Amino acid sequence: MLRWVGRGRLWTFARVDGGSCHRREAPTGSTSNWIRGQSSVAQQPLCMTQKPRKGEHKWAAVVGLEIHAQISSNSKLFSGSQVRFSAPPNSLVSFFDASLPGTLPVLNRRCVEAAVMTGLALNCHINKKSLFDRKHYFYADLPAGYQITQQRLPIAVNGSLTYGVCAGKKQSQVIPKTVRIKQIQLEQDSGKSLHDDLRSQTLIDLNRAGVGLLEVVLEPDLSCGEEAATAVRELQLILQALGTSQANMAEGQLRVDANISVHHPGEPLGVRTEVKNLNSIRFLAKAIDYEIQRQINELENGGEILNETRSFHYQLGCTMSMRDKEGKQDYRFMPEPNLPPLVLYDATSLPAGADPQQVINIDQIRETLPELPSVTRERLVQQYGMLLEHSFTLLNEVGLLEFFQNVIKETRAEPKKVTSWVLNTFLGYLKQQNLAVSESPVTPSALAELLDLLDSRTISSAAAKQVFEELWKREGKTPGQIVSEKQLELMEDRGALEQLCHSMMEAHPQVVMDLKKGNPRAINKLIGLVRKATQSRADPAMIKEILEKKLSS
Ligand SMILES: Nc1ncnc2c1ncn2[C@@H]1O[C@H](COP(=O)(O)OP(=O)(O)OP(=O)(O)O)[C@@H](O)[C@H]1O
Numbered sequence: 001m002l003r004w005v006g007r008g009r010l011w012t013f014a015r016v017d018g019g020s021c022h023r024r025e026a027p028t029g030s031t032s033n034w035i036r037g038q039s040s041v042a043q044q045p046l047c048m049t050q051k052p053r054k055g056e057h058k059w060a061a062v063v064g065l066e067i068h069a070q071i072s073s074n075s076k077l078f079s080g081s082q083v084r085f086s087a088p089p090n091s092l093v094s095f096f097d098a099s100l101p102g103t104l105p106v107l108n109r110r111c112v113e114a115a116v117m118t119g120l121a122l123n124c125h126i127n128k129k130s131l132f133d134r135k136h137y138f139y140a141d142l143p144a145g146y147q148i149t150q151q152r153l154p155i156a157v158n159g160s161l162t163y164g165v166c167a168g169k170k171q172s173q174v175i176p177k178t179v180r181i182k183q184i185q186l187e188q189d190s191g192k193s194l195h196d197d198l199r200s201q202t203l204i205d206l207n208r209a210g211v212g213l214l215e216v217v218l219e220p221d222l223s224c225g226e227e228a229a230t231a232v233r234e235l236q237l238i239l240q241a242l243g244t245s246q247a248n249m250a251e252g253q254l255r256v257d258a259n260i261s262v263h264h265p266g267e268p269l270g271v272r273t274e275v276k277n278l279n280s281i282r283f284l285a286k287a288i289d290y291e292i293q294r295q296i297n298e299l300e301n302g303g304e305i306l307n308e309t310r311s312f313h314y315q316l317g318c319t320m321s322m323r324d325k326e327g328k329q330d331y332r333f334m335p336e337p338n339l340p341p342l343v344l345y346d347a348t349s350l351p352a353g354a355d356p357q358q359v360i361n362i363d364q365i366r367e368t369l370p371e372l373p374s375v376t377r378e379r380l381v382q383q384y385g386m387l388l389e390h391s392f393t394l395l396n397e398v399g400l401l402e403f404f405q406n407v408i409k410e411t412r413a414e415p416k417k418v419t420s421w422v423l424n425t426f427l428g429y430l431k432q433q434n435l436a437v438s439e440s441p442v443t444p445s446a447l448a449e450l451l452d453l454l455d456s457r458t459i460s461s462a463a464a465k466q467v468f469e470e471l472w473k474r475e476g477k478t479p480g481q482i483v484s485e486k487q488l489e490l491m492e493d494r495g496a497l498e499q500l501c502h503s504m505m506e507a508h509p510q511v512v513m514d515l516k517k518g519n520p521r522a523i524n525k526l527i528g529l530v531r532k533a534t535q536s537r538a539d540p541a542m543i544k545e546i547l548e549k550k551l552s553s
């Protein structure tokens, strides 16, 4: 472990016991409910349909995001060191990553292909020639004193990202929105500083130093935390579908800087603050909404907004100033002298007889683009007749779409029935116990078998719920075994059911009276009583038919 003594000043290389360094826990938090309005009542975003708070109507908020996504690649952007999360500190560091003199960068082809693929998926123009620059700043986890990035001429520009925000009474309406993408640039990640406040020292881990990043810079088109959260979630799904980044925020593979300002509508944009390193979608939304409100309050009280960098304190739920009010940092950008321009080809420019191993062909990458989340949602709506908001839920929960598709493959039940069981019952149980899809005790095959039993009218839907509950107990029994052990088969004996209906009517003359007086709810009461008596084994439709016949005779 490298030790940085006296935070911010001197630093020396020293070896410390491997076990003495602890990863600072990244703020976690479920991202599962991100689309359903994250903001607390105290921090309502301006863009929502609720009544604005006092003073808010005079202000418009502007949000622009810089999103850093770690590229899924076996090795780093300019060195052959492995890329792996949670490896022992400083075990994945080449001489180049540690900036030893005389080492030179060698561009990783995979990272370039990932950037092109992401650019194409985000409707960007891919620059056939892009350049690398050095961005200088001093920090202990940046051993070279500069980061190689693409400031002057990035690999992709002028794209767009379309996402859907839920609205309406039950949030069941999906409003499509688009945010422009200014550029996507390739750059190196920095190392990690691990602050040990007890011993007043900072430990440096260079495993992350030099990992390839895609910086996606959005134009300031967003207007509140919820919009930002939804856009980032969509980008996350796109990156995961492309396989260009695992984009797991809890593991720091996707980090967001949020630039925020407020202004009076019709007037120029206000001064922006930048809230750095937000690594949970929930906190991103919270931080933005807090910061918007803070700026409004500040300006309403005669104060001014400083162009400063802030951090979000996720326990207190507020943003705090990180750096001095010294204006914009001078990064002393300069061309990277050790890297030539990055040249890409397409059908129009590919030299005849070019070795495919030596060139990167944009058209070829375009052909390998997989189905993107927006297309998957449309397909789900078309193929299975589900509501658009249901397709959103299926994609939002990690692994849920795959689970759904596996159930569909194995069951004869109608897709609508499968959708309802997966989204209501299955997801409901998962949420209640805070489990991920991969941790579910119920497998797709088990649910498919259960739905088949329901479809073939072997069991009633109430009995199916009972079977599901049993499956959830992880006792290793199949739905068929549970049904026969608990004798849950639908009651086929019509004579016995008629008898039961008869005695139930005799035992509850008041309900029968109510029914005769025209109270439509009374029949449900009788059906309920009969079903209870049969432990939900009787078909409610058959009970209803028998009762109606008896009542009219
Ligand atoms: N007035 C504004 N209010 C809110 N966001 C803004 C405003 N002006 C610009 N932005 C956003 O700020 C971000 C600027 O990012 P960019 O990478 O270009 O520069 P930077 O923040 O100065 O540099 P760095 O990469 O060092 O953070 C963009 O996402 C842009 O949309």
Ligand SMILES: [Mg+2]
Residues within 6 Å of the ligand: 066, 215, 217
């Ligand atoms: Mg930037």
Ligand SMILES: [Mg+2]
Residues within 6 Å of the ligand: 066, 257, 274
């Ligand atoms: Mg910035």
